[in-house]
Amino acid sequence: MLTVKTIILKLDCLDTGILDQTIQAYTDGMNYVSTVVYALGKPKGSVALQKEVYPTLREAFSLKSQMACNVVRQVTGTYRTLQQQVKIKKSEWQEIEFTPSSMTCSFKRDFTINGDQIGITTLEGRKIFRYFRYPYMEKYLDNSWKFGASKLVKHRDGTYYFHLCCEKEADTKAITESSNFMGVDVGQNFLAVASTTDKKCKFFCGGEAKNLRNIYSNMRKRLQSKGTRSARRMLKHLSGRERRLMTDMNHRVSKEIVEFAVQNDVDVIGLEELTGIRDTTITHKKQRYTHHSWAFYELQTFVEYKAKDRGITTVYIDPAYTSQTCPRCKHISKNNRHRKSFVCECCGFALHADLIGARNIESRARTVRYNLEVQGCSQPPIRELSMDRVPSPGL
Numbered sequence: 001m002l003t004v005k006t007i008i009l010k011l012d013c014l015d016t017g018i019l020d021q022t023i024q025a026y027t028d029g030m031n032y033v034s035t036v037v038y039a040l041g042k043p044k045g046s047v048a049l050q051k052e053v054y055p056t057l058r059e060a061f062s063l064k065s066q067m068a069c070n071v072v073r074q075v076t077g078t079y080r081t082l083q084q085q086v087k088i089k090k091s092e093w094q095e096i097e098f099t100p101s102s103m104t105c106s107f108k109r110d111f112t113i114n115g116d117q118i119g120i121t122t123l124e125g126r127k128i129f130r131y132f133r134y135p136y137m138e139k140y141l142d143n144s145w146k147f148g149a150s151k152l153v154k155h156r157d158g159t160y161y162f163h164l165c166c167e168k169e170a171d172t173k174a175i176t177e178s179s180n181f182m183g184v185d186v187g188q189n190f191l192a193v194a195s196t197t198d199k200k201c202k203f204f205c206g207g208e209a210k211n212l213r214n215i216y217s218n219m220r221k222r223l224q225s226k227g228t229r230s231a232r233r234m235l236k237h238l239s240g241r242e243r244r245l246m247t248d249m250n251h252r253v254s255k256e257i258v259e260f261a262v263q264n265d266v267d268v269i270g271l272e273e274l275t276g277i278r279d280t281t282i283t284h285k286k287q288r289y290t291h292h293s294w295a296f297y298e299l300q301t302f303v304e305y306k307a308k309d310r311g312i313t314t315v316y317i318d319p320a321y322t323s324q325t326c327p328r329c330k331h332i333s334k335n336n337r338h339r340k341s342f343v344c345e346c347c348g349f350a351l352h353a354d355l356i357g358a359r360n361i362e363s364r365a366r367t368v369r370y371n372l373e374v375q376g377c378s379q380p381p382i383r384e385l386s387m388d389r390v391p392s393p394g395l
């Protein structure tokens with residue numbers, strides 16, 4: 001899969017005279033070609049068009065050879081788009097006028113990058129400019145990415161930016177600021193709730209899961225109250241059977257969750273850290289995990305395995321207050337929740353209460369991921385996939 005990312009380099013130059021002249025000549029060239037194409041009444045193939053206009057672009061507009069080619073290609077492209085608009089009656093055939101605000105540049109022929117310097121071909125040949133090189137750019141400039149057709153852009157205030165187009169062939173999706181995240185909250189009123197960065201959500205009820213848990217829970221209470229030897233044997237048998245049923249359910253639901261992630265182009269799934277061996281002094285530990293924690297842990301593990309097969313990364317986040325935090329202003333309070341609804345007492349943000357957890361997990365996963373990237377880690381630490389660390393169904 002080809003990943004394309006544009007990073008914006010701010011040029012550090014006071015004397016922009018030669019860039020102004022170059023971008024002006026380039027634009028004048030485009031407007032000349034535009035007049036030619038407009039007169040034809042329809043776009044012409046760029047090879048044929050180039051033969052016709054190339055000598056003028058070179059002599060009258062003093063453009064370098066590669067610039068002349070870029071001018072033709074860019075104008076042809078713009079008129080092709082116009083032609084499509086005309087076909088669907090969204091526009092009329094008209095002469096397009098270009099303003100001196102940008103210039104297309106091909107890597108090596110029009111520009112090169114070396115350290116914090118960029119060489120750009122101008123009317124007076126290749127000129128070197130310094131640009132502000134920030135840490136986040138490093139990974140794109142370490143030779144692992146190829147550079148595609150980029151743009152020199154002039155802002156209204158006269159400053160110049162270089163929109164560098166970076167391309168990379170990747171097996172799994174590269175994690176960037178633009179990645180799509182999905183938070184998965186397990187074990188509230190629903191077996192699982194998923195919410196993505198672009199606010200797509202889904203509830204996974206696991207069919208009869210909840211019912212099943214209640215039936216077994218009641219049966220267990222009755223047997224426990226008897227306390228006889230045969231009752232204890234029955235309890236043991238019950239936990240095995242319950243466990244198998246829950247495992248089947250977890251296989252089904254985890255498949256649905258990952259399927260939902262794939263449909264929504266999710267790159268990273270966020271889950272809560274549920275090992276139960278975290279700092280035990282924290283008082284906000286989620287009570288809902290105590291009894292069926294092994295089942296939820298198992299569900300998460302299946303999600304992680306199945307996601308990995310589809311090229312999706314999983315990160316685990318701190319579960320503290322995920323159900324009481326306002327996704328908008330981050331205010332934490334028990335008073336934010338009123339049964340089925342969540343209304344932030346601070347900013348008034350309102351949402352279905354069952355969605356809050358997933359929304360907060362999604363947002364924390366993004367933060368965790370971002371922090372790892374800042375530290376230079378490309379992969380999150382792998383969680384130990386051992387079922388022994390969580391309590392078995394309590395008897």
Ligand SMILES: [Zn+2]
Pocket residue numbers: 326327328329330331344345346347348349
């Ligand atoms: Zn709020």
